[in-house]
Amino acid sequence: MSDIVDMIIGQWAQERPDVVEDLWPVELLSRVQRLARVIDRSAAATVAAHGVEHGEFDVLTTLQRSGPPYTLTAGAFLKASMVTSGAITNRIDRMEAKGLVERVREGGDRRTVRIRLTEHGHEVTRAAFADLLTNYARLLDGMDRDLVERTAGSLRQVLENLGDTALT
Numbered sequence: 001m002s003d004i005v006d007m008i009i010g011q012w013a014q015e016r017p018d019v020v021e022d023l024w025p026v027e028l029l030s031r032v033q034r035l036a037r038v039i040d041r042s043a044a045a046t047v048a049a050h051g052v053e054h055g056e057f058d059v060l061t062t063l064q065r066s067g068p069p070y071t072l073t074a075g076a077f078l079k080a081s082m083v084t085s086g087a088i089t090n091r092i093d094r095m096e097a098k099g100l101v102e103r104v105r106e107g108g109d110r111r112t113v114r115i116r117l118t119e120h121g122h123e124v125t126r127a128a129f130a131d132l133l134t135n136y137a138r139l140l141d142g143m144d145r146d147l148v149e150r151t152a153g154s155l156r157q158v159l160e161n162l163g164d165t166a167l168t
Contacts, residue, residue, distance in 0.1 A: 005030045028158070039139070046135045050128040055087075056095050057132075060125040063101070063117040070117040071104065077115070100124060 008030065013020045044054040052060065059077060063070050077088050092115055095101045100121035104114045117125070140148055159165070 003031075005034070032155075042135055042139060043132060046132050047128045049131065050124050051098065052100070052124060052128065053094075055091055056098075056100070057125075057128060059091060059095060059115070060100060060117065060121055061129060063115065064122065064125045064129075070122070071114040073112060073114055095121075 005026065009023050009026055012023055012026075040054065043057075047054055047057040050057075062077065063072060066072055074085070074088055074092065077092075078085055092101060092103070096103065098120075099118055101115050102118055104116050106112060106114060
């Protein structure tokens with residue numbers, strides 16, 4: 001069996017035979033990059049049907065899974081994402097305009113702003129998440145469940161080796 005990555009590696013082997021032995025990381029990393037693009041496009045289309053952008057959906061699900069009272073500081077979102085504070089502010093502004101979240105200032109320190117999931121935000125998150133799970137199952141339909149679990153375990157090891165753990 002062959003895929004586009006095999007073709008790319010073959011082209012490099014012909015063009016640069018001197019780097020053939022150095023192409024082994026491309027076997028995994030190029031496939032992960034391509035897979036991420038396929039998944040991102042599919043997920044974005046799924047959540048767009050619910051009137052939210054993929055980045056907004058990330059905020060919604062982060063708030064939902066944080067549990068009651070479904071609030072986090074903007075700083076917590078910055079730590080969890082790879083976007084600038086300006087990007088988070090713009091995202092929250094759009095979401096607030098859609099009635100998905102609200103900004104809450106607590107106590108005497110008016111500088112600390114928490115982002116809270118609204119009831120409408122809960123509804124959209126529940127519906128979009130259910131559709132996303134269905135979409136993910138569709139993407140993997142026909143694949144051997146053991147293969148999926150072994151692949152997930154292998155990717156976990158790669159991520160841990162790169163320092164991407166829940167503890168960092």
